Amino acid sequence: MYGTPGSTGNNNARYTDLLLAKAVFGAGETGSVQPKKINWTSTYALWPYFPNQIYYRGITELVGGGGTGVILNDGTLIFPVEARKAGGTVVSLVLQSKKPEREWELSWGTTVSGCSNPAIVEWDRCYGELYMITSCDEGFYRVVRSRYWGEEWMEEDAILSRLWGTSHNRQENGVRSGFTTATIWGKKLMLFTDAGVFGGLRQQK
Numbered sequence: 001m002y003g004t005p006g007s008t009g010n011n012n013a014r015y016t017d018l019l020l021a022k023a024v025f026g027a028g029e030t031g032s033v034q035p036k037k038i039n040w041t042s043t044y045a046l047w048p049y050f051p052n053q054i055y056y057r058g059i060t061e062l063v064g065g066g067g068t069g070v071i072l073n074d075g076t077l078i079f080p081v082e083a084r085k086a087g088g089t090v091v092s093l094v095l096q097s098k099k100p101e102r103e104w105e106l107s108w109g110t111t112v113s114g115c116s117n118p119a120i121v122e123w124d125r126c127y128g129e130l131y132m133i134t135s136c137d138e139g140f141y142r143v144v145r146s147r148y149w150g151e152e153w154m155e156e157d158a159i160l161s162r163l164w165g166t167s168h169n170r171q172e173n174g175v176r177s178g179f180t181t182a183t184i185w186g187k188k189l190m191l192f193t194d195a196g197v198f199g200g201l202r203q204q205k
Helices: 051-056
Strands: 002-007 014-025 038-045 059-064 077-085 090-099 103-106 115-124 129-136 141-146 179-184 187-192 195-198 201-204
Touching: 051 059, 051 103, 077 115, 077 129, 090 115, 090 129, 115 179, 115 187
Parallel strands: 014 059
Antiparallel strands: 002 014, 002 059, 014 038, 059 077, 077 090, 090 103, 115 129, 129 141, 179 187, 195 201
């Protein structure tokens, strides 16, 4: 999912057209060590599915976030997005769908203003618990949690939130990062990739 410049047509608001690409995995050759071929078959523009949600909430621009998003047992897709509002403020929220080729909805819950480049992971499916990491204008990464699939976001305690700076001097907005979960030695962990500074060079760690 990514964004390209566009126009909302009847109103003068700016928006970023979100595109969803659909892939089909090839079978691959028998006995071959080569990875299976990925065929990108279709691309869908998502903005026609929620123009009223954007208009009535004062959103002028939507941009896709980082990471891989979340797929639930019932097939629901959840992706992080950042929204710019008419007053210029930026917030992060999620976009979800059970029928990705027919309907999409924006979550009503958002982060506080000044949070961009969101990435999400699913933590507890029983309670609909998601975690989101965003880079904030104050120069740090904010960690927020939702127990209703994005309908309400609460900042996590200081053990996680505001721990990492978005740059060496906490003056930059940070980068779009990867965020996932893994079970290692029987313990469930969150894994987050960030850009670091080593010997004056900005590298990925």
